[in-house]
Amino acid sequence: MVTSITSFGRSGLYDWMMQRVTALVLATYTIFMIGYLLFNPDLSYEQWKDLFSGTGMRIYTLLAILSLVAHAWIGMWSVSTDYIKQAGARFVFQSVCGLLAFIYVVWGIQILWGI
């Protein structure tokens, strides 16, 4: 057993599962958005605003943002533990990734509920 305190969920299996579940959420969200844009070629601002005013869409978008952040963390954590050998530099890189992820979540919520 290799000890690791900076991974997403400590357990490799949990991270693996989260990576796949979040990928599914992101895939459905991407397909939905592409479909929506294709079916509405003359999209107006009002229409776009209406879409994101519904609670359902807000929940779905927030789920997609949280999935993106979790997915990115697991991925960037893997990249950092592969390529950054110096522990201090690795921790700084991971901290920056974590901070950016947190900023994106707060910013995303602000945008979604600020419409």
Next chain:
Amino acid sequence: MLVSVYRYNPEIDDAPYMQDVHIDIPGGKDIMVLDLLQLLKDKDSTLAYRRSCREGVCGSDGMNMNGKNGLACITPLSEVVENDKLVLRPLPGLPVIRDLVIDMTQFYKQYEKIKPFLINDTPAPAIERLQSPEERAELDGLYECILCACCSTACPSFWWNPDKFVGPSGLLQAYRFLADSRDTATNERLAELDDPFSVFRCHGIMNCVNVCPKGLNPTKAIGKIRNMLIQQAT
């Protein structure tokens, strides 16, 4: 033909270098790479490499031949030589002791970690622990591993984290004991593997399958370990 061999003797050389040797193959025969190494050694006896059984059973002469890991003794020149040139390097990712000889300590440490022996706490039967033919068949494709390290040293995940990621060879062996009907330590073995590195650093790129000289499939075994972990945890 032209053979370019990786040379490094830490007692003499400041840095490793590639030595180019022109060599004529007697009779133009399709000899094995190991035979070619013997011809090279006849010319320059300082060349160091490991070899023993010369028939793909002992796993001593794993090396990188024109970019692909394999056993020199069962690799004919016709399989690897390109444009009449062969580049021979030690297996990548592990420290070089001298020339084509690598230090396999890290590789064996990972093997040791997975407890490569049967664990059974139940009282031993009078003669032996029996298996049905079906139970025995579960071990096919697993027990044949000769620990030559061709797979693990072809794996980038093992290159970056040889101290944390068990590697394809060790994981194939780990599954060999997980799949054994006579072993009773399944839960303990699985608990040891459920961290972000030991198993899950495998991203399934299948370099291991591509190079295994015995035609084994570590990626499949790793998938089965993952399935066992999922079954246990959900």
